[in-house]
Amino acid sequence: MSPEIFISQIFNGLSLSSILLLVGLGLSITFGIMGVINFAHGEFLMIGAYSAFITQSFFIKYLSADLLGFYFFVALPVSFIIAAFIGFILEKFLIRFLYGRTYETILATWGVSLILQQLARNIFGANNVDVSSPTWLRGGITISEGLQLPYNRLFILAISTICIIGMYCFFYRTAKGRVIRAVMQNRTMSACLGVPTSKVDAFTFALGSGLAGIAGCVVSLLGSIGPSTGQNYIIDAFMVVVLGGVGKIVGTIAGALAIGISSSLFEFITTSSMGKVIVFSLIIVFLQWKPQGMFTLKTRKLD
Amino acid sequence: MKKEKLIITIFLLLLVAPIFLSEFRLNLLGKYVSFGIAALAIDLLWGYTGILSLGHAVFFGLGGYCMGAYIKLQTETLPDFMMWCGMTELPWFWKPFQYFWFALPMAIILPIFISLLIGIPTFRVGIKGVYFTILTQALALIFVTFFIGQQLYTGGTNGITNLQSILGFSLSDTKVMQVIYLITVVILIISFLFCRFLVKSNLGRTLIAIRDSENRLKFLGYNPMTYKLFVFAVSAGLAGLAGALFVPQVGIISPSLMGILPSVEMAIWVAVGGRGNLKGAIIGAIVVNFAKSFFSETFPEIWLYFFGLLFVLVVLLFPKGIMGIINNMVNKLKIIKKNRIIHAKADC
Numbered sequence: 001m002s003p004e005i006f007i008s009q010i011f012n013g014l015s016l017s018s019i020l021l022l023v024g025l026g027l028s029i030t031f032g033i034m035g036v037i038n039f040a041h042g043e044f045l046m047i048g049a050y051s052a053f054i055t056q057s058f059f060i061k062y063l064s065a066d067l068l069g070f071y072f073f074v075a076l077p078v079s080f081i082i083a084a085f086i087g088f089i090l091e092k093f094l095i096r097f098l099y100g101r102t103y104e105t106i107l108a109t110w111g112v113s114l115i116l117q118q119l120a121r122n123i124f125g126a127n128n129v130d131v132s133s134p135t136w137l138r139g140g141i142t143i144s145e146g147l148q149l150p151y152n153r154l155f156i157l158a159i160s161t162i163c164i165i166g167m168y169c170f171f172y173r174t175a176k177g178r179v180i181r182a183v184m185q186n187r188t189m190s191a192c193l194g195v196p197t198s199k200v201d202a203f204t205f206a207l208g209s210g211l212a213g214i215a216g217c218v219v220s221l222l223g224s225i226g227p228s229t230g231q232n233y234i235i236d237a238f239m240v241v242v243l244g245g246v247g248k249i250v251g252t253i254a255g256a257l258a259i260g261i262s263s264s265l266f267e268f269i270t271t272s273s274m275g276k277v278i279v280f281s282l283i284i285v286f287l288q289w290k291p292q293g294m295f296t297l298k299t300r301k302l303d
Numbered sequence: 304m305k306k307e308k309l310i311i312t313i314f315l316l317l318l319v320a321p322i323f324l325s326e327f328r329l330n331l332l333g334k335y336v337s338f339g340i341a342a343l344a345i346d347l348l349w350g351y352t353g354i355l356s357l358g359h360a361v362f363f364g365l366g367g368y369c370m371g372a373y374i375k376l377q378t379e380t381l382p383d384f385m386m387w388c389g390m391t392e393l394p395w396f397w398k399p400f401q402y403f404w405f406a407l408p409m410a411i412i413l414p415i416f417i418s419l420l421i422g423i424p425t426f427r428v429g430i431k432g433v434y435f436t437i438l439t440q441a442l443a444l445i446f447v448t449f450f451i452g453q454q455l456y457t458g459g460t461n462g463i464t465n466l467q468s469i470l471g472f473s474l475s476d477t478k479v480m481q482v483i484y485l486i487t488v489v490i491l492i493i494s495f496l497f498c499r500f501l502v503k504s505n506l507g508r509t510l511i512a513i514r515d516s517e518n519r520l521k522f523l524g525y526n527p528m529t530y531k532l533f534v535f536a537v538s539a540g541l542a543g544l545a546g547a548l549f550v551p552q553v554g555i556i557s558p559s560l561m562g563i564l565p566s567v568e569m570a571i572w573v574a575v576g577g578r579g580n581l582k583g584a585i586i587g588a589i590v591v592n593f594a595k596s597f598f599s600e601t602f603p604e605i606w607l608y609f610f611g612l613l614f615v616l617v618v619l620l621f622p623k624g625i626m627g628i629i630n631n632m633v634n635k636l637k638i639i640k641k642n643r644i645i646h647a648k649a650d651c
Binding site: 022031037094097098102104105106107108110111113114115117120235238239242243269272273274276277281283284285287288291302 | 424430449565571
């Protein structure tokens, strides 16, 4: 394998990592804070992707053509808000009743994911739709012959970096973030000290869903989107959480980088199906050494 | 004996079903009975030991593939999909599958082997709960991609199709199908008795203890890993057997039967029937699948909504499933009866 191909595979892996990171972060915080495994999380990615599609259709229909290039800057917040809102609704009407019943949340959210996929199929049709990426994202930086870094993947990398820095500042530099971390560490104690835990839960769940929405908006730059778009990422995102550990942003970052880059490398060296087998085996081997994942919250709890 | 009335009635009904069901319906029911065996496997693992595997369709599918390979080699010396890919000779690992005495045990041994392969490294380091569930789910995804990728050896997305005869009997013959159905029911009954024996034994108590408080069990000097591995392997073998019984009734085995969706469906059968209740698992498998085929035939457009709602409602409203509802009603009836007796006595 020539170094150009190697670098471009690493680069593709990085952009996959950044998507997994956005999806995995939401999973990790909702699991860390509420013990809820949200299998409908992939569908929030799909919702984000369709939001981008709707925004673009709106721009094409009602606004002049020279504004079309800027649709993406509208689509990003729109995706975030729509996904976060639906996440908020889901939390209020379903998840709230299932705290601490982790297995049951898997089944219930799985049902929700079936419903949301079918809803998307009925609204947008079973076929995939295309979101044409803005013209200024076409092409890329040519570094040498045979090595070009596409703008859209660079852009994805930038967006997810901004989101992560934003999340970090939010969690570690604001009062609200501190409250969320407190609930994550010890729910009962925080409640005793006057933290409105149910409000924190709803807010965190909406936040995680919104992040998945942004991921969906970003995914729409890479290819066509369909009702099952979310399913392509959800299992990998869960593996990110298992590998990285629950409850720390840095764990999710490390997990996403490891899985994104290694799957894109191994899938290139071998075949796409063998690559998946290798990555999975490597994860199992790694867990032999650190069963809790790369980074974990230190507690004195038994489990 | 009194408690077992329900399950004995169900078994008797299943045994006499060939008399009054049409060929098509009997075939469907046969499928559901084999699902019932898989549901027993899940219940043993989830309901009694508290380990939820969402990769059980892999074991089911592996059993199915073993049986499918055998049936395929009965009528074709070289499977059609290999011929299309330009193979001239049967791969070595396919060869022994032309013998029934090899294929059937493999349908159980292969899933057990895979279950140990995944179980030993995970249970050894104490990975449990949802982490284990997520890993098994990834296992399902990987097996599907792998089987689709190895088209030359597995038939790819289509799987092994056009299965025609078993042990020299044609699979399109009604009589043969009835016999296969009856064998499936008998094996369901044997599996039920076997699982019941397991859960009623001391071992079963240990399993329940693992579910309820694994740490306490550890402090008492038990090593939960051995028990968990054992029950995971038994459960995988049972699921493989179910797959092997499923294939001759359906005549096809494909990767879509071993993915994540069928795995989650298996868990839903048990959740609907009632976790930690072997009768419930069988009832759940049959009821859910009948409901599924009814809804998908009657409302093909919107049946997925029903199905999704079923997941949500069962979890939210009936956490103990059908058996929970039945037990509740029985208890209420008992109380009413008791009150009546007391009143009657008071009247005297």
